[in-house]
Amino acid sequence: MAQRFGHQANVVVIDDEQSIRDTLALILEGEGYQVRTAGSAEDGLRLLEEQRAHLVVLDVRLPGMDGLSALRIIKERDEQTDVVMISGHATLSDAVEATRLGAFDFLQKPLDRDRVLITVRNALINQMTELRRQNTHAFEMIGNAPVMERLYREIEKVSPTRARVLITGESGSGKELIARSIHDHSQRRDGPFIKVNCAAIPKDLIESELFG
Secondary structure (H helix, E strand, C coil): CCCCCCCCCEEEEEEEHHHHHHHHHHHHHHHCEEEEEEECCCHHHHHHHHHHEEEEEEEEECCCCCCCHHHHHHHHHHCCCCEEEEEEECCCHHHEEEEEEECCEEEECCCCHHHHHHHHHHHHHHHHHHHHCCCCCCCCCCCCCCCHHHHHHHHHCCCCCCCCCCCCCCCCCHHHHHHHHHHHCCCCCCCCCCCHHHHHHHCHHHHHHHHH
16 A cells, blocks of 8 residues: 555654654554654644645644644645544544544554554545546546446445445446456455456355355
């Protein structure tokens, strides 16, 4: 996922605690992300002016401008930049306000390494999905008729889930293309896309082979 944007995904960490900045940078750089850090909202916003980020990890409580004010500015400048809020002293109203302003998630300190990585990955997956949705070639299929629009919505609906999906249709109707689109938009997109010749599997075994 650190390479999903054609280069290293760019993350900015804004926190007034040096130890938090260093720890997050160590964790994220260890996974291949490009990380820049700032100790205040003002410095973080300057970093974002110099170079946009795919993701911002932003503390709620900061000296000077607070994190919620910074979140508002970040989303006004570039709504596609996802923001993960972090705090050790946040209230429920802080979390609600952060969500209203467009934060992707809200993590409580002390931060858990695995939770941080999962949240960052999910934010970037969400961003990629949205960018693909806006791209006219998102699913490598042609057509904007109502039936195709419904198909696109169905693909978007099932892709994030772990549900088994059975695609039916006549030969040449694009079943494999739809299956590949679902795979490309799923959380398993970095894994292999495996095609199976169903005609080569005995009828009494095909259900167990495909669905376990």
